[in-house]
Amino acid sequence: MKDPARRPIGERFDYLLHVLSSQRFLAMQGLGNEVPFFICPFDPREANDMARLVKNLVTSLERKGVRVLTVNLYDLSIELLQKRGIWKRILVQESDLPKSELKELLQGVLDPETHVVPAIAEKIQERPISPDILFITGVGEVFPYIRSHTVLNNLQRVAKDHPTVLFFPGQYVQSAERGASLDLFGRLHDDRYYRAFNIYYSP
Numbered sequence: 001m002k003d004p005a006r007r008p009i010g011e012r013f014d015y016l017l018h019v020l021s022s023q024r025f026l027a028m029q030g031l032g033n034e035v036p037f038f039i040c041p042f043d044p045r046e047a048n049d050m051a052r053l054v055k056n057l058v059t060s061l062e063r064k065g066v067r068v069l070t071v072n073l074y075d076l077s078i079e080l081l082q083k084r085g086i087w088k089r090i091l092v093q094e095s096d097l098p099k100s101e102l103k104e105l106l107q108g109v110l111d112p113e114t115h116v117v118p119a120i121a122e123k124i125q126e127r128p129i130s131p132d133i134l135f136i137t138g139v140g141e142v143f144p145y146i147r148s149h150t151v152l153n154n155l156q157r158v159a160k161d162h163p164t165v166l167f168f169p170g171q172y173v174q175s176a177e178r179g180a181s182l183d184l185f186g187r188l189h190d191d192r193y194y195r196a197f198n199i200y201y202s203p
Helices: 009-020 044-063 073-083 087-093 099-109 112-126 148-155
Strands: 037-042 068-072 133-137 164-175 179-184 188-192
Touching (some): 009 044, 044 164, 068 112, 112 148
Antiparallel strands (some): 164 179, 179 188
């Protein structure tokens, strides 16, 4: 059977709209004791198509009365750097700083536990009405400063009241031999995370 994540983009849109707007999904039924986190993997070469798909999903879901909050990790990172007053300095120094120093600097300022996830929690709380679904995008753009598995691990304490869908440029591999891992760009195999469901095989 063909991998659902490899189906034409239009078919995936129809499937995702059906699942995400269903009462079963919104009520987080069938999850047992697991957190309501879902991975939507896609081929990194489809990044532009998936960006349009996400935008159209939000529009279509809201027409059905489903409230969606989309958090783009890249945009959020810039926002955090600007708030700390170091965004312009980083732009100026980026070409001169060794990559290891730049990575260390950004990882400190954009630490998921102390900065990124609290900022996401703040965006949730700012909404007059709590969102029904949280979308996380921009995963590939913030690598290697922010790793998706660390975001998910820390989100567990602030985003348990509604389903969260992380749009992932790569594969979410689950096997008895290897366990579960988020293989970014289909190449990096070190991000272990097992508590999420693949949206295409959601319970």
